[in-house]
Amino acid sequence: MFHLDLRSTTLMTLSGLLYMGGLFFYLQALQREEASVVAPFFQASPLFGYILAYVVLGERLTPIQMLGGGLIVAGALLVSLRPGMNGSKFRARTAILMLVCALAMALSSLIFKAFAVRDQFWPTTFWMFVGEAIFGAGLLTASSFRRQFADLLRSNPGALLTINAANELINLGGALGNRYALLLAPLSLVQAVGSTTTLFVFLFGIVLTLLLPQFGRESLSTHELVQKGAAALLVAVGVACISG
Numbered sequence: 001m002f003h004l005d006l007r008s009t010t011l012m013t014l015s016g017l018l019y020m021g022g023l024f025f026y027l028q029a030l031q032r033e034e035a036s037v038v039a040p041f042f043q044a045s046p047l048f049g050y051i052l053a054y055v056v057l058g059e060r061l062t063p064i065q066m067l068g069g070g071l072i073v074a075g076a077l078l079v080s081l082r083p084g085m086n087g088s089k090f091r092a093r094t095a096i097l098m099l100v101c102a103l104a105m106a107l108s109s110l111i112f113k114a115f116a117v118r119d120q121f122w123p124t125t126f127w128m129f130v131g132e133a134i135f136g137a138g139l140l141t142a143s144s145f146r147r148q149f150a151d152l153l154r155s156n157p158g159a160l161l162t163i164n165a166a167n168e169l170i171n172l173g174g175a176l177g178n179r180y181a182l183l184l185a186p187l188s189l190v191q192a193v194g195s196t197t198t199l200f201v202f203l204f205g206i207v208l209t210l211l212l213p214q215f216g217r218e219s220l221s222t223h224e225l226v227q228k229g230a231a232a233l234l235v236a237v238g239v240a241c242i243s244g
Contacts, residue, residue: 008115009127015111016131022104024135029097041098042195043073048106050188056110059186068241069192075234076195078227109191113182121180128179189242196235203228 004012029038046069053059061069108128116124139145153160181190206228 004123004127011111012115012124012127013131013134015108015115015124016128016133017135018104018108018111018131019128020132020135022101022108024139025097025101025104029094029101032097033094038094038098041095041102042197043077044099044102045105046073046188046191046195048103049109049191052106052110053113053187057114057187059188061186061188065186065189065242068238069189071234071238071241072192073195073238075231075238076197078231078234106187106191109179109182109187112179113187116179116183121183125176125179185242193239193242203232 026038029041050059050061050069112124112128140149178190178194181193
């Protein structure tokens with residue numbers, strides 16, 4: 001962990017800062033628009049990842065891999081689009097926030113992969129977490145964020161800590177899996193597969209609607225089911241292309 005040189009640890013820490021910065025811009029965008037408007041912009045991250053990995057790491061994709069990645073992104077984009085939902089209220093600032101988010105995520109993954117391959121997975125992960133902690137501490141230096149956090153903690157501390165602890169454990173597992181995948185596959189393909197998160201959100205929404213409607217209600221109209229079914233098929237074909 002601590003045997004690495006200052007330049008390496010600084011860049012690894014920057015990876016964590018960029019990751020949290022990307023999440024911050026994403027949450028800012030969610031405060032301005034509905035998730036159905038914001039989510040499609042995540043598909044810009046594989047594009048940024050491909051360009052950065054091509055230039056910096058010299059990664060090349062075969063035509064079949066590029067087709068597979070494109071199909072996965074298309075499927076995730078299809079399931080994210082919700083026609084007729086406040087499209088007229090779309091703001092350019094939301095687009096800027098999400099494009100910056102996608103670029104920050106791609107840069108974070110690029111730095112992580114470059115050092116994890118050279119200096120091992122766990123030391124790189126440790127310094128990335130240091131960067132995330134620094135970002136969180138930096139937010140708390142702002143009085144407005146600190147006040148909001150204190151008010152939220154006072155209002156319902158038990159539920160807040162329990163739900164957040166469970167959420168962070170799940171997020172930690174997913175993030176570690178995603179980072180480890182960077183050691184095994186090209187950056188842009190890992191990000192393309194990661195963009196299927198939106199599809200799983202909608203699939204879980206359908207399950208909750210059918211089995212536990214008190215916890216979630218997802219539209220089960222014919223149009224919605226056909227759209228989600230087509231998206232799932234595109235993703236399945238895309239995964240087959242990149243893994244074949």
